Amino acid sequence: MEPKTTHADTEINTGGNSLHVLVGVDDSTESRDAMAAAYELFGGDSRYTIITVHQSPPLVVGMMGAGTTVAGMHHRLDESILEHVAESAVSGIRDVAPDDADLTFRTEVGHAGSAICEIATEEQADVIVIGSRDRGFLDRVFTPSVAKHLVDHAPCPVLVVR
Template sequence: MFKSILVAVDGSEIGHRALEEALAVARVMDASVHAIHVVQTGTYPTLILSELEPPDIAQQALLDALDREANEFLADAEREAAAAGIRMTVYKRWGHPGAEITALAQELGADLTVVGSHGRGRLDRFFLGSVSSYVVDHATSTVMVVRG
């Protein structure tokens, strides 16, 4: 039986399906649900910033846009959970998505981690599920991979 579920949301159709599956399992099992969105900083060369030097205007604009997008994805997930009668806690992280997802799952003691099989961008499609593969390989609990 699952008591704590972590679902990764990324704004993609498959990410939305993962959210729907996580909410369905939560309803049946009366589990708590947590959603995470990770801004994948490693794929944006302009985001490799020195800690000693502030980002330039273009870099800051990109960071701000990614932050707003992350907030929108998480707000959408909260609304969908609320419509299903499920309270959700949301988390926004920056870094490697697989590493951040597995770290949060461990921090929360999640029994189940739900991820989509592919991400939302062309680069993610090229890697064919590198984040979900990472989560499957590194998670300490059960992982559900939702396919498209």
């Protein structure tokens, strides 16, 4: 039997095969909605990799005081921020995912769209699920959309939950 897609209120028939679902999250309501939709659509037989990406600010390399570089400070800052960002996102996802869900959590640093595409390729994900938030005109102009990047570059289908 061929896999089929249906409306969001019905689980997707995968022909008995377990899917590997990659869910890109942050600490937003939209991310929790994306996880809930992913589980509703792809069910409890699927494996879920939950990825949080901390998007680093551009590096400025220069000297500060007695030989401390901004780049070096940036590296140490990422490690402490990374832990906080990941925990905030993960706690929201654990609230919406069933206790018996097969969840693996990953945290990366970099451009969110590129990192998610790389992980999807590395882990051979069958589908990527992300939430989308309404953004104002200036935000869309000056901040690239992760959803748009994924739709254009992902190695597998992308489901954007609104």
